Amino acid sequence: MAVTQVLRSEWTKIRSVASTVWTLGLAAVVTVALGALISALSRNEFDDMSARDRLSFDPTYISFAGTSLGQLAMIVFGVLVVSNEYSTGMIRTSLAAVPRRGTFLFGKVAVATALAFAVALVTSFATFFLGQAMLGPHKVSIGDPGVLRAVIGGGLYMTLIAVFSMGVATMLRSPMLSLGILMPFFFLISAILGNVSATEKVGRFLPDQAGSRIMRVVTPLDDDVPYGPWGGLGIMALWVVLAVAGGYVSLKRRDA
Amino acid sequence: MIEVAGLSKRYGEKLAVDGLTFDVRPGIVTGFLGPNGAGKSTTMRMMLGLDRPTAGDVRIDGRHYDRLTDPLTHIGALLDAKAVHGGRSAFNHLLCLAQSNGIPRARVHEVLDTVGLTAVAKKKAKGFSLGMGQRLGIAGALLGDPRILMFDEPVNGLDPEGIHWIRTLMKSLAAQGRTVFVSSHLMSEMALTADHLVVIGQGRLLADTSMADFIRENSRSYVRIRSPQREQLLDVLHRAGITVVEAGGETLEVDGHGSEEIGELAARHRIALHELSPQQASLEEAFMQLTAESVEYHAHAGPALGDPPPTAVPPPAPRRSWGDDWKKG
The missing domain is CATH 3.40.50.300 (P-loop containing nucleotide triphosphate hydrolases)
Known part of the structure; x- marks a missing residue:
C-alpha cells in the first residue's frame, strides 16, 4: 500500500465535494472581513484610549480578530473531512480499499492539513495586510520584529484548529456530535474559562488560548502567562497530537 | 479462493x-x-x-x-x-x-x-x-x-x-x-x-x-397426476402397492416412483391422464426445511448438519425462531 496512492486518493476525495470549498472559503472570508472591520473600528477608537491601553495596543493581533469566528468554519472543515466518511457509509468502501487504518487516517489527515494550511496561510497574510491598511496611521510593517512570526503563526493556528477537529471527529464519528462539542467549546466555553479569574490559569492551557498567543506581537501589561508565542503553539500542537492519536486508536480498534 | x-x-x-x-x-x-x-x-x-x-x-x-x-x-x-x-x-x-x-x-x-x-x-x-x-x-x-x-x-x-x-x-x-x-x-x-x-x-x-x-438432499421429488378416471387410477395404484397422497381437487401426488412407471401403469389399464408431471419441491421449501431443522437442533441438541466446531459457551436455545411457523404449517 503505497502512501502516495492514498494521498492522491484522499486529494481526489477532498477536492470532489462541495463542503471543502464552502467551509474553507467561509473560513477565509469571515476571518479577513471581520479582521478588516475590527481594524477599522480600532483605528477610530485609538484616540479615545487611555495611555495604558495604548501601550498594549497590538495592531498585528487586532488584524487577526476575525480568527475567533473564522476558526469555526475551520472546525466544520476538519469535522466534515472525517465524519463525511461515517455519515455516508463511505468509510466501509474506503477501508476495503485501504485496509491499513493508520495509512488511511494519516493519509487523509495529511492531505486535509496541507490544504487547510495553504488556505490558512493565504488568509493570514490577507487579513494582516488588509487589517493594517484599515488601521492607517497605527499600522505595523511585516518587517517589524515579531510580525512575520505572528502572521505565519496565524496560518498555523487556523491549521491546527482544523487538525484538532479531525482528531475529535475520528473519535466521535458523528458530524453533529463533533460539531456540537467543538463549536460551543471554542466559541463560548474556552472564552468563559479564560475570562473568569478562578479558571483563567487553567483556561490558558486550552488549545485555542495557548495557540492564539502566536498571533500577538505586543505582550499585554501585567501579563503572567507562563509561555511565549512558540510555547503556546507547542501546547496547542500537543492537544492536536493527543486528538489525532485518540482518533487513530479508536479507528484501529473499532469495527467499521 | x-x-x-x-x-x-x-x-x-x-x-x-x-x-x-x-x-x-x-x-x-x-x-x-x-x-x-x-x-x-x-x-x-x-x-x-x-x-x-x-x-x-x-x-x-x-x-x-x-x-x-x-x-x-x-x-x-x-x-x-x-x-x-x-x-x-x-x-x-x-x-x-x-x-x-x-x-x-x-x-x-x-x-x-x-x-x-x-x-x-x-x-x-x-x-x-x-x-x-x-x-x-x-x-x-x-x-x-x-x-x-x-x-x-x-x-x-x-x-x-x-x-x-x-x-x-x-x-x-x-x-x-x-x-x-x-x-x-x-x-x-x-x-x-x-x-x-x-x-x-x-x-x-x-x-x-x-x-x-x-x-x-433437501427436497422431495414426486409425481403429480390428474385424471378424469380418478377412482380407477387410485385403485390401480393401490393394487400396484404405490402410496398416493390426495393433494386436493383432482390432483394426486406419488412419492418415490418415476413418472414413466406411473404413465405405463395407467396406459396398461387404459386410464386417461390429464397431467403426469415429475415435480421437485421448490428450493424455497428445501431451504426452509433445512433452516427449520437447524432450529430443531438448537432446541434439542445433537450433531448439527454442518458440524461446526464446538464453542466454549453453547448458545441459548431459542424459544421461537425463523422457520417455526413453517414447521407448524
Whole structure:
C-alpha cells in the first residue's frame, strides 16, 4: 500500500465535494472581513484610549480578530473531512480499499492539513495586510520584529484548529456530535474559562488560548502567562497530537 | 479462493457468527444463503477486514485482507450500495478508489461503461436510484479486475432488467474462472445463479454443498397426476402397492416412483391422464426445511448438519425462531 496512492486518493476525495470549498472559503472570508472591520473600528477608537491601553495596543493581533469566528468554519472543515466518511457509509468502501487504518487516517489527515494550511496561510497574510491598511496611521510593517512570526503563526493556528477537529471527529464519528462539542467549546466555553479569574490559569492551557498567543506581537501589561508565542503553539500542537492519536486508536480498534 | 476457518463474531451476549468454516472456490458462483439476520453481512465484513473476528480467521488467496497489496486488485466487493458520499460524482467516487490502489484512470471509464453509467458519470451519487447505486457499487467491485468478487444482496431493490443483468454478470465472471461469492436471503434467486451453496442459520453453517446435491438432499421429488378416471387410477395404484397422497381437487401426488412407471401403469389399464408431471419441491421449501431443522437442533441438541466446531459457551436455545411457523404449517 503505497502512501502516495492514498494521498492522491484522499486529494481526489477532498477536492470532489462541495463542503471543502464552502467551509474553507467561509473560513477565509469571515476571518479577513471581520479582521478588516475590527481594524477599522480600532483605528477610530485609538484616540479615545487611555495611555495604558495604548501601550498594549497590538495592531498585528487586532488584524487577526476575525480568527475567533473564522476558526469555526475551520472546525466544520476538519469535522466534515472525517465524519463525511461515517455519515455516508463511505468509510466501509474506503477501508476495503485501504485496509491499513493508520495509512488511511494519516493519509487523509495529511492531505486535509496541507490544504487547510495553504488556505490558512493565504488568509493570514490577507487579513494582516488588509487589517493594517484599515488601521492607517497605527499600522505595523511585516518587517517589524515579531510580525512575520505572528502572521505565519496565524496560518498555523487556523491549521491546527482544523487538525484538532479531525482528531475529535475520528473519535466521535458523528458530524453533529463533533460539531456540537467543538463549536460551543471554542466559541463560548474556552472564552468563559479564560475570562473568569478562578479558571483563567487553567483556561490558558486550552488549545485555542495557548495557540492564539502566536498571533500577538505586543505582550499585554501585567501579563503572567507562563509561555511565549512558540510555547503556546507547542501546547496547542500537543492537544492536536493527543486528538489525532485518540482518533487513530479508536479507528484501529473499532469495527467499521 | 477465500478460506474461512472457525470464524466467530460476538456482539455482547449475541453470537452473530458461530464457528463458520468453509472455502469459496474459483470458477463457480457460490451462493451464501441464510434468513435475514443469519450473519451473512457480518461474515462478509469480516472477510474484508472491516469487522474484527472474535475468533477464527479469513484468508484471501492465502493472506489476511489487510496484508494484501492493493486489495481491490485481489477482491472486489459490493457490500452496501449506499456506502458512497452522495455529494461526489460517480466518476470521482471510482477515481478515488482507483487511485488508492494504483489502478489507472482509464479503468474508471471502462467499468462505468460496463455497468452502463457513463452517461451519468459526472452526476452526484445522491441523485441515483437504488438500481444506479447498485451499479455504481458493482463498478467499484470490478475496478481492480479482481480474481475474487463478493456481492451482498446484489439484487435488492432492482427492477427485473437489473436483476437479469446482475445474474448474467455473475455467471460470466465465474465462467472467466473468477471466484464469485454472493449472498441472498432468497433461495429462488440463488437457484438461478449459484452452482454451489453455503447455507447458514443463526450464524452456524448448515450446508456447504453443490446446488444439485442440495436439491437432491433437501427436497422431495414426486409425481403429480390428474385424471378424469380418478377412482380407477387410485385403485390401480393401490393394487400396484404405490402410496398416493390426495393433494386436493383432482390432483394426486406419488412419492418415490418415476413418472414413466406411473404413465405405463395407467396406459396398461387404459386410464386417461390429464397431467403426469415429475415435480421437485421448490428450493424455497428445501431451504426452509433445512433452516427449520437447524432450529430443531438448537432446541434439542445433537450433531448439527454442518458440524461446526464446538464453542466454549453453547448458545441459548431459542424459544421461537425463523422457520417455526413453517414447521407448524
